[in-house]
Amino acid sequence: MKTQRFQPIETSCSPLFLCFVVWLAVCTATVQAQTEDSPGFEAQLDELLTTVYCYCGCERETIEVCVCVTAEMIETDFSTRLNAGETVEQIRTNYLETHGPQFYAVMPAKGINLIAYIMPAVILILLGGVAFMVLRKSRQVGALSASRYHTDRHGQAASQVSDETVKKVEAELERYKQEN
Numbered sequence: 001m002k003t004q005r006f007q008p009i010e011t012s013c014s015p016l017f018l019c020f021v022v023w024l025a026v027c028t029a030t031v032q033a034q035t036e037d038s039p040g041f042e043a044q045l046d047e048l049l050t051t052v053y054c055y056c057g058c059e060r061e062t063i064e065v066c067v068c069v070t071a072e073m074i075e076t077d078f079s080t081r082l083n084a085g086e087t088v089e090q091i092r093t094n095y096l097e098t099h100g101p102q103f104y105a106v107m108p109a110k111g112i113n114l115i116a117y118i119m120p121a122v123i124l125i126l127l128g129g130v131a132f133m134v135l136r137k138s139r140q141v142g143a144l145s146a147s148r149y150h151t152d153r154h155g156q157a158a159s160q161v162s163d164e165t166v167k168k169v170e171a172e173l174e175r176y177k178q179e180n
Contacts, residue, residue, distance in 0.1 A: 044088050053105050
């Protein structure tokens with residue numbers, strides 16, 4: 001009688017295993033997409049607490065950093081309003097309309113504040129231009145001094161020595177030869 005061989009469990013379950021892996025990947029991608037599209041409650045609350053200043057008058061600190069009772073009440077109010085379904089932008093806008101735009105911790109990019117956003121880039125461009133000009137000038141000076149030591153196409157040294165200086169050197173050479 002022939003004995004039956006059993007197939008290893010890995011080969012008989014491979015289609016089932018493959019389906020499970022695909023299902024797991026789809027579920028993971030769906031969960032990641034949902035969490036990326038809508039930030040969680042903590043992230044929304046954190047955004048609110050870090051983008052507006054406390055109006056308590058202690059110091060000019062964001063609600064997240066301020067330790068006064070007013071900051072705790074504002075945080076509780078923000079939490080309640082977020083749970084009620086209001087968006088971060090609605091809550092922030094209402095807070096700034098009530099207490100004034102000076103309590104916005106993020107400098108808006110408009111008006112005179114636009115200069116603060118643009119100036120770092122302008123300064124970097126100017127510094128880069130100055131560095132470029134200095135390097136270019138130093139290369140020109142280096143090339144000019146190096147050209148004094150190069151030879152022309154006939155193998156003779158390219159010189160910028162005047163004819164008068166050449167005559168003086170030749171005269172000195174003749175005098176030296178006569179002395180020795």
